[in-house]
Amino acid sequence: MSNKKIDKIISELLDGRYFKYRTGNGLNVLVYEMPEKSSVSAQLSIGFGSADTKIYRSGTPDVLPDGTAHFLEHKMFENNGEDIFSLFADIGASANAYTTFNRTTFVFRSGNDEYKNALKILLNTISEPRFSNEGVEKEKSIIADEIRMYLDDPSWRASFGLFKNLYHNISINSDIAGSEKSIKKINADILMDCFNSFYQPENMVLAVCGCVQHEEVFLIAENYFCTRNAEMKLSIRSSDEPASIIRKRSKTDMNVSMPLFCFGYKERCLDKFESMKTELLMDIVLDLIAGESTDLFKDLYEMNLINDSFESGFYSGNEYVCTFFEGETPYPYKVRDQIKNRIQKIKTNGFRKELFEERARASVGGYISLFDSPGSVAGSMVSCHFKKADLYDIIQFVNRMDISSANDLLRSCFLDESSSISIVNPINTGA
Amino acid sequence: MIFIEKLKENITLAYCDNRYIRQRLVIELNCDLERDTMTAVSLLAFVLSSATDKHRDMISLSRYLDQLYGASLYVSGHRVGTRMMLHFDTDCVSSRYLPDESVGLNAVKLLCEVLAEPYLPDGVFPDSTIEIESEKLKEEIRFLINDKESYCTRMLMNELFKGSKRSLPSLGFEEDIPKINSLSLLEVYKKCLENCNVNIFYCGDQCDLVKQILSSMIEEYGIGRSPVTYVNEPVVLPADPFYIKEDARTEQDIISMVFHSARIPDEKDLTVLKIANAIFGGMPTSRLFLNVREKQGLCYSCVSNRMTGGGSGILVEASTSKEKYEKSREGILTEFMRLRDDGPSVDELENAKHSLINSTRSLFDTVSGASSHYLAAVNSLRKYITPEEEIRLIQNVSGKDVQSCLDTMQLCGLYRLTDE
Structure with a gap:
């Protein structure tokens, strides 16, 4: 050693x-x-x-x-x-x-x-x-x-x-x-x-x-893995996933109190998501679209179209990036349409600078907070390793983010033809 | 190390040495539980967290939290045992790690504003806010059915404590929501502030200043002016176990069952119960996990938790296929009786103690762990047990203690969700 x-x-x-x-x-x-x-x-x-x-x-x-x-x-x-x-x-x-x-x-x-x-x-x-x-x-x-x-x-x-x-x-x-x-x-x-x-x-x-x-x-x-010398045969990116989606909407019935929805986009900008920096930026972009400080959240909340369960996020891997918005609502299609309209509007006008800066500042706080717990630090080190980044890079990345990159990312994602909604509707069981 | 100070007879401030990256302030108002006002107390939490006199809408409030480097704000109003609790907390990065030294103190001030300086145009809560937040409370009350395990356990508790305050729903009654208006909500708010016992936990960089801010708020708004006297409701358990089945159209059967005792536990009893639960179903090496899940393959999820409100008990939550329901139920019962009759093995007991001692020590690795440890103790025992005292209690538990603890319990009931 x-x-x-x-x-x-x-x-x-x-x-x-x-x-x-x-x-x-x-x-x-x-x-x-x-x-x-x-x-x-x-x-x-x-x-x-x-x-x-x-x-x-x-x-x-x-x-x-x-x-x-x-x-x-x-x-x-x-x-x-x-x-x-x-x-x-x-x-x-x-x-x-x-x-x-x-x-x-x-x-x-x-x-x-x-x-x-x-x-x-x-x-x-x-x-x-x-x-x-x-x-x-x-x-x-x-x-x-x-x-x-x-x-x-x-x-x-x-x-x-x-x-x-x-x-x-x-x-x-x-x-x-x-x-x-x-x-x-x-x-x-x-x-x-x-x-x-x-x-x-x-x-x-x-x-x-x-x-x-x-x-x-x-x-x-x-002292471990000493006998492992087999040739690594990893799954690699397959080229057979078309850019298209399968369907625009789907429904299922369950014993729930009100409908739940998950509305999202099959993103095509896969290369960008190979870096940790883009993932961090996407967190901020999603918060600026639908976070609690946004007009969209306030409007939907006050119209009783969403509640505190509403949230956004994304999944990314070798072959996929999927952004989504989910929660409970009496009217899933109304929420979907409002989200789509708001994204379109921001794509045209761009994010507001002061909101971007506040959100970036909140992200810095969020990442510093991770360092309080051994469990979350271990988890973050693992995530960074697979994204080929160093743990402390996160704070540097967030500190250096600029609004033009956020606008670029927004405009390259969230394409209408790549969006779909999945709804869980209530059935009446008397329970 | 936690230091405890009485700000008043019924108001306690606990603070701990500041070795964390985050700071945290929690304020809990423990109020009387009344059937007729409990729903309004739940609604209050929604209304108070939506605006303050300075931040008059949710955007202003949320943006301010962003400016405080993503500080969190959480308010809830719910039944805890036979009390109603208004819980307020905020969490943010310690100012030591930020370019702006005022962040920690501003987060504290914000929580005080949320508690004591709500937005009251014309002297009352705005009707529009009440209307919006009433809808959210209604949805949250209804939402229980979406989480099938919680729903099943809630229904079991309702039946177990039928007729007592403990059977009241945690957030109140949907049918009471339309009766609440701006005036009645204000009355409930004032009453909660005045008639309560208060537990405060703070860990941060500025203990003295925070103490001053809290003391001024308490004085100015008369918080806790009239202490609440806790009355222990006698626990009446069902004479015979009940078995209830509900058609909930679930993919699998969900079972909640409870072994319970009417005995009110002291700190030693609680420690024994912790160990008994760990051996029975509270750890990945418990009997339920190893025997019911791994050896017999009866269910993927089969765990137990200790219950400390209204006597003491062990709650088992399991899910299995409809075909394996009977065997699973039998398997759980058998494991309980074996542990009660034969006691734990020496290894089981030592491993459970070792694991609980390590967990107790590690609670203070995070500021949220430290606050939870303190508040859980004062809420269940009404006094604080230090981790060192807790570890000593754990070390002294014997196999006979575990058997005696389980001996006081009986199977009281089982609730089952299924698809008929």
């Missing part, structure tokens, strides 16, 4: 520092030292999510069943029929895992005295799968329950309704956990193949934050 380069990154503003290192086996490790904290948070994140459904070897890619990344996440915590959670519990630590469209992430939180052991358990768990065929078959019933649980969540249904309206071939149009039908096709061989393809140290990042010493973390990390 002594011969390798450790990068030390310092923030005078925050009086903080963190360290970057790449182990001999290619694992990226980030350590944020917070000596005043009483706990340690760690995240090990793999660049393999539910939208990665193809393994390229040569020529035609192998297509994975929907829900494979999530299924593998579940099974990585199996330890030859036993549960890894117990190993963490034995040292008073707690662990969890989750899958998004782009990533699978394993996390733990521990006391300061136990973090080294917790880290060893985590790295040992992820460096080698220990699941059995029986374990995989048994898991199907648990995951089927999980899939049904999300089907009872109206916001989830509205969001996925929109993705299904927008995307032909990209797997964000399917539930992250897949469907009851797709998970039936998953077996131990498929999971093992995915493990070998995606769980490569070069495709991972480990972020540790809290009362830790960076040298100790790096030394521990050096």
